[in-house]
Amino acid sequence: MNKKIVIYGGSFNPPHVGHMADVENVLRNFKCDEIWIVPSRDRLDKHIGTPGKHRVQMLKLSIKGFFSNPTVPIKISDMELKRKKMTTTVDTKKELAERYPQNTFYFLIGSELLREIKSTWVRGKELWRSTRFLAIKNPLVNIRFSLPENIRVLDKEVVWLNISSTMVRRLLKEGYSGEPYIHPKVARYIKKNKLYK
Numbered sequence: 001m002n003k004k005i006v007i008y009g010g011s012f013n014p015p016h017v018g019h020m021a022d023v024e025n026v027l028r029n030f031k032c033d034e035i036w037i038v039p040s041r042d043r044l045d046k047h048i049g050t051p052g053k054h055r056v057q058m059l060k061l062s063i064k065g066f067f068s069n070p071t072v073p074i075k076i077s078d079m080e081l082k083r084k085k086m087t088t089t090v091d092t093k094k095e096l097a098e099r100y101p102q103n104t105f106y107f108l109i110g111s112e113l114l115r116e117i118k119s120t121w122v123r124g125k126e127l128w129r130s131t132r133f134l135a136i137k138n139p140l141v142n143i144r145f146s147l148p149e150n151i152r153v154l155d156k157e158v159v160w161l162n163i164s165s166t167m168v169r170r171l172l173k174e175g176y177s178g179e180p181y182i183h184p185k186v187a188r189y190i191k192k193n194k195l196y197k
Contacts, residue, residue, distance in 0.1 A: 030154060
């Protein structure tokens with residue numbers, strides 16, 4: 001069966017309400033069969049630090065806490081965490097095509113990243129031309145360039161929250177709980193496991 005699957009990659013360090021709003025935007029505005037959340041290993045541009053097992057657990061708590069009855073399954077994939085090397089979108093796209101050739105994959109990003117694909121991503125020009133991207137419109141960034149047919153922008157009735165994991169980590173480091181920017185169960189998990197001290 002050919003499934004239409006949205007891939008949402010990121011460090012999710014920690015997962016916050018902005019990430020969950022992105023998932024909700026897809027559930028409401030894009031017809032798909034499943035959403036896969038893919039926490040990443042270290043990338044060329046980012047050292048994550050927090051072990052993958054903690055980020056997976058926090059994602060599970062977030063998804064369960066925010067989406068008690070989603071219209072399509074929301075799954076967590078550890079495919080990037082299992083890699084022995086730094087991860088790239090090209091590697092993930094290739095692995096997905098090899099393992100699930102019958103499925104169609106869309107990579108979810110914020111529209112502010114569109115300009116970076118060709119200029120800074122590994123094999124970005126190739127990705128720009130050949131990868132299906134689903135971009136959530138960031139109202140603070142204008143798209144003043146034409147997009148290929150394989151890139152679709154979600155810009156109708158989209159909720160966009162200006163929250164980052166960096167901001168949440170800073171609050172946690174300063175002794176705040178992180179709420180309401182993270183789910184209360186995630187806040188308790190962080191406290192229990194002494195993360196982001």
